[in-house]
Amino acid sequence: MKGKLDLQLMTDVFESAVLDSVFNYQLTNNLDLKIDESDNDSVQPMNKVLGYLEDTFFMPNxxxxxxxxxxxxxxxxxxxxxxxxxxxxxxxxxxxxxxPLVNQFESNGIPSTAHPMYSGIVTKQLEIRTDAKGQKYGYGKAYVLDTKIGRFLDSVFRATDETGNILIRPAISSRAFSRSVGKDKNGNDIVDENNYYLTSFDVTFSPGIPQAMPRYNPVAKQLSEVKESMNDTISDIINKDIKPVAESKVDENLIRQDIIAKLGLQSL
Incomplete structure (x- = not known):
């Protein structure tokens, strides 16, 4: 394709920010990403989806x-x-x-950070919309997957302070191959629409487009929430269905353990 030989990997974060980022994990001979996967308060995913990001992904013009x-x-x-x-x-x-700083999936037989095995989200919807003020924006929706990176992102997106305020606001940023074709009146490089090849959108802590700060909607419950809900349900069963018809004093702990065992659950 004409003009494609000089295409470059184009991302919308400061190049220095990418190089300096503490989240720019480097590959070693040990291919396991060392991310804490403690089960103390892990999530219960719905169909391997932990949540989804939606809102502004890009800005037309x-x-x-x-x-x-x-x-x-x-x-x-x-x-x-x-x-x-x-x-x-x-x-x-x-x-x-x-x-990722490279585009190849492997280097000398070792998966690079661009390899799908290191993915954490999948973008499923992109379209140009108009907001209430008549401003056009690029709407997107991406699902956070139940992978090592996805679980880390889910924890980051959920984190709040004592009053419920969000602690960390990651952004979304496009990854594509393209080249520039001249400059606009303000001296900005104009991205060539005839040579722009979108690869994906990544989560970044150094946003390139200020508006690209989508909302996170978790769909998986924390394990502590599941335990609390299950305990409440079992208590209701004991108090409403068992105690009223019991002929002798009810051992709640014994009944609770019996219900948990019959449901095939681990101890709550």
């Missing part, structure tokens, strides 16, 4: 913090392409924690 201008026509053409439609439909638009 927007400028990134590293001074790249993305025409609305670029996004219209990108979203209309068969490649992007198929990726969204098939769930192959997998995203990472921070942009």
């Amino acid at each position: 927007g400028v990134s913090r590293n001074r790249r201008f993305y025409p609305e026509s670029l996004w219209e053409k990108c979203l209309a392409s068969d490649k992007v439609k198929i990726a969204l439909e098939n769930g192959t638009m997998l995203g990472m924690l921070e942009h």
Whole structure:
């Protein structure tokens, strides 16, 4: 394809921020990511989905913090392409924690940070919408998966202070191959709409588009919530269904253990 030989990997975070990020995990001979997977208060996923991100993923006619201008026509053409439609439909638009510094899945037989095994989200919906003020924005929806990275992200997204305020606000950022074609009147590089190849969206802690701070909606309950709910249910059974018809004093602990065993559950 004409002009494709000089395409570059284009991400919307400061390059120095990517290189300096403590979350830019490097590969060693040990392929296991050392992420705490303690079961003390782990989540109970629904169909291997922990939650979903939705809202602004990109901005038509927007400028990134590293001074790249993305025409609305670029996004219209990108979203209309068969490649992007198929990726969204098939769930192959997998995203990472921070942009990988390489695009190859493997290097010398070792999986790189761009490998799907290190993904934590999958983007399933992208479209241009108009808000109540008439401003166009790029709506997106991505699901957080029950993977090592996904579980870490779920913990980050859920974290709140003593009063329930969100502690950390990660952003979403596009990853694509493209090149620039001139500059706009403000000196920003204009991204070439005829040579823009979207790969995915990644979660980042150094946002390139200030508006790209989607909401997180958890769908999996914390294990502590599940235990509390189950204990309440068992207590209701004992108090409403068993005690009223019991001929002798009820041993609540014994009945509780019996119910748990019959349900095939571990101790609550």
